[in-house]
Amino acid sequence: MATLTLDPPSAPQRRAGKRTPWQVVGRAVLYVVMVAAAAAILVPFVWMVISSLKNNNQIFTVPIQWIPDPLVWNNYLDIWTKANMTTWLRNTLLLSVVITFLQVLTGSFAAYGFSKVRFRGRDVLFLAYVGTIAVPWQAYMIPQFILMSKLNLSNTLWAMIALQAFSAFGVFLMKQYYESIPEELSEAARIDGLSEYGIWRRVVLPLSGPAVASLTLLTFVNVWNDYLGPLIYLRSPEIWTIQIGLKSLVSQYNAEHALIMTGSVLSVLPIALIFLLGQRYFVQGIATTGVKG
Structure with a gap:
């Protein structure tokens, strides 16, 4: 009867599967640094959630009281009665969805022209357009405000939509991903x-799911967390976003810190949910952007 014999691994194979002490120490140090960085990022969010379950006079106690006593669950009920939370969330969600849709639409369409359509001066025009990313918003903030005022769009949600319907960053991101799609498909x-x-x-848009997901997530988060834009253009309380609404809880002589923390937790939940649902597509879109197919 034939017997099966297994050759022992060669010396190079044994060395390849065995880590040196310095590699083990380096990996351990890397894990410690990553855990410390993750803790540093998460601690403010944990403190915010804990503070939303405290009274106003317990939030800034020294040392920090990490376990609230008592747990003030009524904060999550009072925020809806003491503040116009429903209106703020509705306006913020409306702006985030509409602006995200327009930026994905215009960004993907313009990116197709810059990546798949050949015309004279294409590269120069693209560099000039993307170069606007380097210009700080404060440099053209006043001309934009004057323009919106002349168009009678100031103090309306249309001002925010008109100003953010286009994004040079979105065009850049989508174009870099379109470059990875083989030209033979278009031909x-x-x-x-x-x-x-x-x-x-x-053809092109159905193959760009990861890039679309990345742009959608980045745009939605940016619009949802925007504070300065709504502060300038949205002056009426009925069109405030959640960022401006939470600021209104701070008066000259008093501040509802517990309600501010509660509202902050509620404002973070949609972003966290969207990120968790689209994390795989977001990472894939960022990882493959700029990789030629």
């Missing part, structure tokens, strides 16, 4: 008689 679609719009809608 085959043109031979089959598809227009450039049809190629974008039926």
